[in-house]
Structures are given as structure tokens and as C-alpha cells.
Amino acid sequence: MSIDEPLDVPTVDPIERLRERRSAKWRTHPADVLPLTVAETDFNLARPIRAVLDRALDLSDVGYGVAEPELGRALADFAGRRWDWTIDPGSVAVATDVSTAVVHVLRLFVRPGDSVVISPPVYAPFPGWVREVDARLVEAPLRYDEADGWRLDLDALEAAFAGRPAAYLLCNPHNPVGRVHSPEELAALVELAARYDVTVVSDEIHAPLVLPGAQFTPLLTVPGAADLAVSLHSASKAWNLAGLKCAAIVAGSDRMRAALDELPADLRWRIGHFGVIATVAAYTDGGPWLDLLLADLDARRSQLATLLRDNLPSVNWHPPEATFLAWLDCQALGDPSPQEQFLSHGVALEPGASFGAGGERHVRLNFGTSATILEEALTRMAHAAK
Ligand SMILES: Cc1ncc(COP(=O)(O)O)c(C=O)c1O
Numbered sequence: 001m002s003i004d005e006p007l008d009v010p011t012v013d014p015i016e017r018l019r020e021r022r023s024a025k026w027r028t029h030p031a032d033v034l035p036l037t038v039a040e041t042d043f044n045l046a047r048p049i050r051a052v053l054d055r056a057l058d059l060s061d062v063g064y065g066v067a068e069p070e071l072g073r074a075l076a077d078f079a080g081r082r083w084d085w086t087i088d089p090g091s092v093a094v095a096t097d098v099s100t101a102v103v104h105v106l107r108l109f110v111r112p113g114d115s116v117v118i119s120p121p122v123y124a125p126f127p128g129w130v131r132e133v134d135a136r137l138v139e140a141p142l143r144y145d146e147a148d149g150w151r152l153d154l155d156a157l158e159a160a161f162a163g164r165p166a167a168y169l170l171c172n173p174h175n176p177v178g179r180v181h182s183p184e185e186l187a188a189l190v191e192l193a194a195r196y197d198v199t200v201v202s203d204e205i206h207a208p209l210v211l212p213g214a215q216f217t218p219l220l221t222v223p224g225a226a227d228l229a230v231s232l233h234s235a236s237k238a239w240n241l242a243g244l245k246c247a248a249i250v251a252g253s254d255r256m257r258a259a260l261d262e263l264p265a266d267l268r269w270r271i272g273h274f275g276v277i278a279t280v281a282a283y284t285d286g287g288p289w290l291d292l293l294l295a296d297l298d299a300r301r302s303q304l305a306t307l308l309r310d311n312l313p314s315v316n317w318h319p320p321e322a323t324f325l326a327w328l329d330c331q332a333l334g335d336p337s338p339q340e341q342f343l344s345h346g347v348a349l350e351p352g353a354s355f356g357a358g359g360e361r362h363v364r365l366n367f368g369t370s371a372t373i374l375e376e377a378l379t380r381m382a383h384a385a386k
Contacts, residue, residue, distance in 0.1 A: 007292075008046060008047040008048075008288060008289045008292075009289075009292055010043040010044065010046070010289060010292055010293045010296055011043065011044050012042045012043055012044070012369055012370035012373070013042070013044065015034075015372075015373060018042055019031055023038075023040065023242075023243060024038060025037060025038040025040055028348070029343075029348045032346055033343070033346050033347065033348050034346060034347050034348065034373060034376060034377045034380070035348045036347060036348060036349055036365050036366040036367070036369070036377055037348050037349060037350050037366060038350075038366070039175065039237060039242075039323075039324075039325060039366060039368075040237075040240055040242050040366075040368070041240050041324055041366075041368030041369065042368060042369040042370065042373070043240055043293060043296075043368065045239070045240070046239055046281075046282065046285075046286045046289035046290075047289070048281045048282070048284070048285035048286055048289070049239060049241070049278045049281045049282055049286060051281070052277045052278060052280075052281045053274060053277070053278060056273075056274065056277060061273070062273065062274075063273060064269060064273060065246075065271050065272060065273030065274075065275065065276040065277070066268075066276070067094035067246070067268060067271055067276045068094070068268070069089060069090075070276070070280045071092060071094055071246070071248060071276060071279060071280060072087070072088075072089030072090065072091070072092030072248070073089045074279070074280040074283035074284050075087060075089075075092055075233060075248050075250070075283055076088070076089045076092070077283065077284065078283035078284070078287070079218065079233075081287070082208070082216075082287075083207075083216055083217075083218050083221070084221075085218045085220070085221050087220075087250055087252070088252075091250060091251040091252065091256075091257050091260070092248050092249070092250050092251075093248070093249040093251075093260045093263055093267070093268075094246065094247070094248060094249070094267070094268050094271055094276075095232075095247045095248070095249055095267055095270075095271070096245050096246070096247065096267075096270045096271055096272070097234065097236065097242075097245050097246070097247050098203060098205045098232050098233075098234050098236070098247045099125060099129065100247070100267075100270070101232045101247050101248075101249050102129050102169065102201060102203060102232060103129050103132050103133060104249075104263055104264065104267060105201050105230055105232070105249060105263075106129065106130070106132075106133045106135070106167060106169075106201060107133050108259050108260075108262055108263070109166055109167050109199040109201075109259070110133050110135045110166040110167055111166065112133070112134035112135070113134065113135070113136065114135050114136070114165065114166035114167075115135060115136040115137070115138045115163065115164075115165040115166065116130040116133075116135045116136070116137065116138065116165055116166060116167045116168070116169060117138045117139070117140050117157070117160045117161070117165045117167070117168045117169070117198070118130065118137065118138075118139060118140075118168075118169050118356075119139070119140050119141060119142050119152060119153070119156075119157075119170075119171070119174075120139055120141050120142070120355060120356030120357045120358055120359065121141075121142065121150075121176060121177065121327075121352065121355035121356050121357065121358040121359040121362070122142075122171050122174065122175070122176075122355060122356060123171055123175045123176070123203070123355070124350075124354040124355055124356075126169055126171070126356075127356065129169070130169070135166065135167075138160050138163065138165055139160070139356070139357060140153060140156040140157045140159070140160040140168075141153060141156060141356075141357050141358055142174070142177065142179075142358065143156070144358065148318075149177065149179065149318030150174070150177035150179055150318070150327075150358075151179060151181075151185070152179075152181055152185050152189065154185070154188050154189070154192070157189065157192055158192055161192050161193065161195070161196035161198050162196060164196060164197070164198075165196075165198055166198070166199065167198060167199045167200070167201055168189075168193060168198050168199070168200050168201070169201050169203065170189070170200055170201065170202045170203065170219065171203050172186070172202055172203070172204055172207070172216075172217075172219060173204075173206040173207065173209070173210060173216065173320075173321065173322035173323060175206060175323060175325060176325055176327045176350070176352075176355050176359075176362075176364040177318070177320070177327045178318075178319070178320020178321055178322055178323045178325060178326070178327060179320075179321060179322075180210055180214040180215070180216055180217075180321040180322045181217065182217070183217045183222065186217055186219055186222045186225070187222050187223070190219075190222050190223070190224045190225045190228070190229070191224070193228050193229070194224055194227075194228060198228070199228055199229065199230075200219065200225070200228060200229035200230075201229070201230060201232070202219040202220075202229055202230070202231040202232065203232050204216075204218065204219070204231050204232060204233050205232065205233065205234050205236065205237050205247075206237050206238075206322055206323045207233065207322075208235070208237070208238035208239075208290060209237055209238050209294070209297070209322050209323050209324065210294075210321065210322040211294060211297055211298050211301065211320070211321060211322055212294065212295075212298045213321065214321035214322060216322070218231060219231055220250065220252040225252070226251075226252030226253040226256065227253045227255055227256070229252075229256070230249055230250060230251050230252075230256050230259070230260070231249075231250045231252075232247060232248070232249055232250070233247065233248045233250060234246065234247040234248065234279070235278070235279040235282040235283060235286070236275075236279075237323075238282070238286075238290055238293070239278070239279075239282040239286055239289075239290070241275065241278050241279065241282065244272045244274045244275035244278050244279075245271055245272030245274075245275040246271050246272055246275025246276050246278070246279045248279075249263070297324050297367070297368065299371075300324070300367045300368075300369070300371065300374060301319050301320065301326075301367065303367075303371055303374060303375070304319075304326055304365075304367050304374060304378070305319060307374070307375065307378035308328075308378070311378050311379065311381065311382035311385075312378070312381060312382055312385055314332035314333060314385075315328050315329065315330055315332070315333070315385075316328075316329040316331070316332070317329060324366060324367050324368030325364055325365070325366055325367070326364070326365045326367055327352070327362060327364055328349075328362060328363050328364070328365055329361065329362050330352075330361055330362060330363055331361045333385050336360075336361065337351065338352075338361060338362075338363050339351040339352075339363050341384050341385070342363065342380070342381050342384045344384065345380045345381065345383050345384035346380050347377045347380045347381050347384070349363040349364060349365050349366075350363060350364040350366075351363060352364065365377075
């Protein structure tokens with residue numbers, strides 16, 4: 001960047017312009033509703049991403065994409081710089097998105113009728129992915145502690161693993177509670193998985209979004225994990241590229257590399273071309289923008305804390321360590337469906353119950369937006385709660 005080039009700052013457009021977006025988030029509700037729902041942010045594209053997409057449009061470069069070898073190299077460089085995680089670029093397979101990747105990876109390890117463990121409350125489609133591979137769902141719910149919030153419950157995991165499931169679907173960082181699992185927890189998980197011969201599929205889509213105060217541990221860096229786990233990554237959450245369709249599946253051992261060789265050969269053709277070029281630009285040149293985004297999200301998290309304290313003091317929450325998602329316990333409001341209560345006052349939130357056991361009477365609020373929109377949303381929510 002030259003000295004006189006303005007800084008590439010994440011910005012959010014005024015609401016009138018956001019409403020012109022045609023993504024699902026902006027088309028699901030009437031114009032007078034603020035959608036703090038689907039996990040995409042309202043931030044404008046980082047400049048390096050915008051540049052490659054503009055150039056592709058300029059060239060009418062809209063054919064089929066090819067991810068190799070750039071995607072693996074870009075992710076490996078990014079992971080090395082950010083997390084001190086060494087990835088062999090040749091051990092990175094590509095998939096349309098993380099959802100598709102999870103289903104394909106589960107198919108490699110799970111036979112119909114086997115069971116797969118998840119830890120609710122968790123990203124709502126997890127149970128559907130397990131059903132999609134004709135597996136039985138087993139739950140090892142997160143444990144809640146008033147002082148510490150939501151964490152993996154290692155006892156519940158051991159009880160579930162003792163039933164010899166084929167796989168555990170980990171969410172790290174965990175959506176919706178925003179927990180970044182600690183190295184100790186992950187080491188204990190790996191030890192259990194090794195003891196009971198369980199494959200771990202680690203959904204790390206939110207990894208670049210770990211906020212100040214926490215540190216991400218890639219599962220495959222935990223001793224022993226590489227032999228029994230694969231990790232899924234995508235630039236789609238941090239750089240807001242969900243509609244462009246590109247994700248990466250990472251193996252860290254010969255065993256897992258051999259397993260990934262069994263993925264359908266034409267999976268690589270099902271990616272989005274714009275997804276690949278945008279993702280490579282994000283991992284390669286999107287670091288400075290991401291750092292500014294994380295500072296913004298940190299500020300938004302503090303703003304939310306203040307707004308909740310002042311406007312909705314009975315709502316209980318533990319500020320997330322990662323993501324732009326806040327998991328709000330609305331039990332004290334006394335309404336069995338708080339999302340309906342807030343929607344009637346013009347704020348759409350994700351209903352907690354859709355994240356499974358433990359989510360009742362919660363809502364998930366997406367604070368990946370401007371300070372102005374967040375403030376307006378909380379003002380409306382305070383009226384709803386009166
Ligand atoms: C934990 C988690 N996994 C997967 C997804 C979906 O990812 P994709 O759009 O790449 O399928 C999301 C989206 O919010 C998510 O939060």
C-alpha cells in the first residue's frame with residue numbers, strides 16, 4: 001500500500017442502502033424490520049477482495065472455478081501467520097461451502113445407522129447434516145455455569161463417546177455461544193476421541209473472528225488430533241463472502257489425507273469461481289482489513305454490553321470470545337418466544353430454540369453491523385420488553 005492510499009477500513013452503509021441488498025438476510029423481513037439474524041455481517045467488502053472481483057467482472061471471467069493450488073497455499077500462509085499452524089497446501093481439499101463439506105466428510109467416516117455426536121445449543125443445521133448421512137443423532141450438550149458461561153461438557157462427551165459413535169461434530173469457535181475452546185479442553189476431547197475411536201470433524205468457520213482477549217487453537221495443532229480429525233475452514237464469515245461459495249477441508253496426517261482422497265472427484269467443480277478468487281484474496285491480502293474488523297467488532301461487543309445494561313438489564317449474557325453473534329438469555333422477560341416479542345417491535349433475531357436443547361427462551365443477535373443500527377435495535381428491543 002502506498003503512503004497516500006487511504007486505509008482500507010471496514011464500513012457499514014446506511015440502512016437505506018443495506019436494504020437494497022438482495023441476500024436472504026435483507027429480503028426475509030419487511031423494510032421496517034432490522035434484520036439481526038443470519039450470520040453475515042453488514043460490512044462492505046475489503047478492498048483487495050473488491051479488486052479481484054471487479055477485475056473478474058471486467059474480464060467477464062465468470063466461468064468454472066479452479067481452487068488448486070492457490071486456495072491451499074493461501075490458507076496455509078494465513079494459518080501459519082495467524083495461528084502458527086503449519087498446513088501442507090497439498091492436504092487441503094475444496095468444497096462448495098462448509099455445510100456441503102461437513103456432509104461429504106461425514107460420509108467418509110459414518111455408515112448409515114452409526115451415530116454422530118453434537119453439542120447443543122449449536123448452529124441450527126448440525127442435526128440436519130447428521131440426518132443427511134442417515135446417522136443417528138446423539139447429544140452431549142454444552143454445560144452452563146453462571147460465572148463462566150457455556151463450555152464443552154467433557155463428562156457428557158465421555159458418556160456419549162462410550163456409546164461408540166462414528167463421529168463428533170465440533171464447532172470451534174462455537175456458534176451461537178461464542179466460546180473459543182481452550183487448548184486444555186481440546187486436548188481432553190482428543191484424548192477421549194482416541195480412547196473411543198471417534199472421528200472429529202471440526203467446523204472452524206468462525207476461526208478468523210476470534211476477538212481481542214481470546215486465542216484460537218486449531219484442533220489439528222493439538223497433539224494426537226491430526227490422526228483422528230479433519231478441520232473445515234472458510235473465509236465466508238470473516239470477510240462476508242457466504243454467497244460466493246468456497247470452503248476448505250484440511251487434513252493433517254497421512255490417514256486423513258488418504259480419507260480425503262475418497263471425496264467425490266467432482267466436488268472441486270461445485271465451488272464458486274468468485275468464491276475461490278475472493279477467498280484467496282482474503283487470506284493473502286485481507287489481514288489488515290480483518291484486524292480493523294476485529295477492533296470494530298470488539299467495540300460493538302462493548303457497545304452491546306452497555307446497551308443491554310442500560311436498556312435490558314434482565315437479559316443475561318456472556319459476551320462472546322469470538323464471532324459477531326451474541327447469545328442472549330431472555331428468560332427473565334417472561335415471554336416463551338422472545339424473538340416474537342422483539343419482532344413485533346421491528347427487530348428480527350434468531351430464535352434460541354432452533355439451536356437445540358438449552359436454547360429455549362434465548363435469542364441470537366447479530367452485532368456485525370454499524371453502531372447506529374445496533375443502538376436503534378436495542379432501543380426497539382427495550383420498548384418490546386416494557
Ligand atoms: C458454525 C457454522 N458452520 C457452518 C456455517 C455455514 O457455512 P457455509 O455457508 O459455508 O455452508 C455457519 C453459518 O453461519 C456456521 O455458523
